[in-house]
Amino acid sequence: MRDKATSFDIAHRAGVSQSTVSRALRDSPLVNKETRDKIQAIATELNYKVDKNASNLRRQHSLTLALLLFEDPTSDDSLINPFFLSMLGSITKASTKAGYDLLVSFQNLNDDWHAEYEDSNKADGLILLGYGDYTDYRDKLTKLEEQGTHFVRWGAHDIDHAGVSIGCNNMQGGFDVTQHMLNMQRRQFAFIGEAGSQAPEFKERYLGHCQALKDAGLQVNNAMQFDAISTEQSGYQGVQRLLDSGNKFDALFCASDLIALGALRCLQEKGLSIPEDVAIAGFDNIPISSFANPALTTVHQNTKLAGEILVDSLLRLISGEEVSHYLMPVDLVVRRSSGAQT
Amino acid sequence: MRDKATSFDIAHRAGVSQSTVSRALRDSPLVNKETRDKIQAIATELNYKVDKNASNLRRQHSLTLALLLFEDPTSDDSLINPFFLSMLGSITKASTKAGYDLLVSFQNLNDDWHAEYEDSNKADGLILLGYGDYTDYRDKLTKLEEQGTHFVRWGAHDIDHAGVSIGCNNMQGGFDVTQHMLNMQRRQFAFIGEAGSQAPEFKERYLGHCQALKDAGLQVNNAMQFDAISTEQSGYQGVQRLLDSGNKFDALFCASDLIALGALRCLQEKGLSIPEDVAIAGFDNIPISSFANPALTTVHQNTKLAGEILVDSLLRLISGEEVSHYLMPVDLVVRRSSGAQT
DNA sequence: CTGAAAGCGCTTACAG
DNA sequence: CTGAAAGCGCTTACAG
Structure with a gap:
């Protein structure tokens, strides 16, 4: 021994x-x-x-950060949204680079996670990541803030939410994708994904989508928005409802790649050709998207940069600086599914 | 405050x-x-x-586990092998379930990682995960063992390696895939992936492959094995070398899905039809594999179970029990790329 | 430049 | 069932 x-x-x-x-x-x-x-x-x-325990106890800090990953409670047990997995990778690397250890934990939105980590001195700060219903989330965020816990979260900037958020420009992404499909001569759009305040990121993508339609002189029809959470299955079901509605469409903007993948499968099973019959675009640029058939047009979020900014902002927060929200630029990635000649 | x-x-x-x-x-x-x-x-x-620091200091344990992820130094900065990402997810969940926190860290094989965590009392034990060259690895494993560090690793069981390993039955997987393609009437096989002792998992897959060929009365030609590490790019290059060799082949067994994806792209760029001209199979069943075109035949490793066994074994090791190696069963997943009618 | 000492916030034998 | 006390292994103000 x-x-x-x-x-x-x-x-x-x-x-x-x-x-x-x-x-x-x-x-x-x-x-x-x-x-x-x-x-x-x-x-x-x-x-x-x-001995870190002794050292940390004495110095009253831990030199570790905690990453709390929220999952959609409905999502499959084993399958984590690849986008978050990719964020996880970049956050891990960014923390290591900053000399911090990273504690990773999956949480359910209804867990008693607020406070756990920083209050027990296991971490100096928290990074919050994940889609999910924000209603309950909000209260916990407020509590977190009241406690003086240091945290940053990935997502839409929402004045209702306490704390600093880092997110990509979802609205711009939704706008760009839609404008691109308009350029591809599509005119009848449907949107698959929640668009309410429980899913602020999707909502902003939808808002950008609507703006592009308006700018093109088209009318926005809210009946063409079909709820879906970010899973392949939910995308599949969303499109089924769209199909059932009998509404015509020649372009589909899906709030995430996972949704788009499900939509794609559903439409192809019905015998529709993509992109000939329907143009499709997603959001996130997960690795799978380029391997879909046809390859998926999507919006790329720079996860590497995102991880670095998240960590950097949190570190600054911990050291007492003022930190403001950050909106990352976004890149349209055009592939075959939207009807482009690539 | x-x-x-x-x-x-x-x-x-x-x-x-x-x-x-x-x-x-x-x-x-x-x-x-x-x-x-x-x-x-x-x-x-x-x-x-x-306060965990105080409590841990006093009790001389940390109730946390550390996951050390090794990357192939050559692999792209932002892209982590999806298979390991999936393992990461399941290990995280399994630790949470066991009441342990999980410290995640990416390491380079040449880092001074051995010892860092457990010796500084930040973690009670280590989980080692990753492909990579095992030569240097071996020494560190031995050192780890000498120090009395508790650790388990994912990978091939190798008598040369110190410590407990949990891995899937790579040999069986290689055997099954090859037998399946033999059933599809393929006769001229090539193998893309390293097959030396620096990559023991790939080596076992290759061995299983060879065994199936022998069982079918075919001759094994080592000139049909082309090195590649587990990246899409390396797979692409491996097939290029195969093509350059001028050797005929109608079936390709790739040591991982990422390699297979690269191989697929290369062959398709040369105008070959998959599976008509060449049947392809990979290994890992990463999410992308089912979206490839054609969808990839592959070998599924149950990452959820793997994560649980890894954590469970480590915990038993920590509590002083004898723990032995574990070989997980493996499932052949047949899809279109191997010429099956699915 | 160095040492003796206090103290970080717990847990747990020891005594009652 | 409860309390006083020691001690886990450090860091750091204080004194020299």
């Missing part, structure tokens, strides 16, 4: 006090270079590592 | 000693039920959370 070396062991071997060891290990300029080198050499030899 | 409540605050309010508070909060049967209830009520009211 191992027995971990402590700073006292090192002190003993080096013939100095434990305080000096502690200082030397933190590279304090107060310590004589020679003693410092000697101490560090012994530390390496003994495979000594500062 | 907030000022966190401590157990002394609660003791004061409840009119008991701090020790009693501590006991009550840990649900100790030693404490009178009434006092316990009273203390817990006050704790809730004050939004009190046990």
Whole structure:
């Protein structure tokens, strides 16, 4: 069995006090270079590592960040939205780069997650990520803020919500996609995805969509909006309802790629040709989207940048700075599903 | 600003000693039920959370696990192998379920990661995940074991490697895929993927592949094995080398889905029809595989189960039990790319 | 530049 | 069933 070396062991071997060891290990300029080198050499030899629990307890911080991932309660148990997985990857990397550890946890919206981490001193701050119903969410955010917890969240900026949000320009994305399909000569649009305040990001995409239609002199028909949450299955069902409605359409803007994938499958099963009969576009640019058949036109969100900004903003919040909302630019990715010649 | 409540605050309010508070909060049967209830009520009211740093320091454990993800140094900065992302998801869930927090970190194979976590008491144990060159890895594993660090790793069971491994039956998977393509009347096989000891999982897939060929009375030609690491790009290049070799082939077994996707793209760019001209199969059953065109025949690994077994094994290791290697069963997923009529 | 000492907030043997 | 006290392993103000 191992027995971990402590700073006292090192002190003993080096013939100095434990305080000096502690200082030397933190590279304090107060310590004589020679003693410092000697101490560090012994530390390496003994495979000594500062005990984080002790260090954190004393310093009252943890040098770790917590990522709380919310899932749609309806979503499949094993399948996580690839977009969030990708965000998870970039956030992990960004924290590591900033010298912070990252605690990852999946939460249900109804869990008692607010407070857990920072209050127990396990993390210095929280990153909130996930789609889901925002009604209940809101209260917890407010509570989080009241407690003085440091947190940032990914999503739409909503004045009703407490805290700093980082998100992409969903409205612009919805606008760009729609304008692109208008350029492809489509005129009869449907939108698949929730568009209410429980899904603020989707709502903004819808708003951008409507704006583009208006700008083109087309009328917005709210009956052409069909609810769906961000799963393939829900997209499939949404389109079925659209089909059942009997309304004509030659273009489909789906609030996420997962929805678009479900829509695509449904339409193809009905024998429709994409994009000839119906142009389709999604949102997120998840890896799968380029492998769909036809490849999916979508809106790219720079997850790498997003992760970095999220971490950076949180760190600034922790250090007491004022941090404001941030709206990331968005890129239209044109592929075959929208009828373009690529 | 907030000022966190401590157990002394609660003791004061409840009119008991701090020790009693501590006991009550840990649900100790030693404490009178009434006092316990009273203390817990006050704790809730004050939004009190046990300070993990103090608690962990005292108890000498952390109730957290660390997941170390190794990436192929050559792989793209932003793109993580979807298979590992999926494992990450299931491991996160399994740890949460077991009452442990999960620290996630991406590592380079050459980092000084061995020891970092458990030695600094940030985690009670380590889960190692990732493809990559195992030569350097091996030494670190040995060191990890010498230090008495608790760890489990995902991958091939290799007697050269220290520690407990959990992995899927790669050999069986390779065998099944190959046998299936033999049933589809293919006779000229190529294998894309490393098959040396630096990539033990791929190697086993290759071995299973060879076995199936032998069982069918075919000769194994090692010149039909082309190196590739698990990226789309590497798969693309691997097939190019195969094509350059001038060797004929009507079936391609790729060591991973990502490789298969690259191979598919390359062959299609050369004007070949899949599966008519060449049958293709991959490994992993990543989400994208079903959306490829044609959809990819592949081998499914149950990531949900894998995550649970990994966590469970590690926990048992931590509690001092003997834990042995585990080989998970594997499922062939037949889709169009291998020439089946689906 | 160095050391002795206090204290971070808990848990838990020990004594009653 | 409860309390006083020690101690987990550090960091850092204080004194020299």
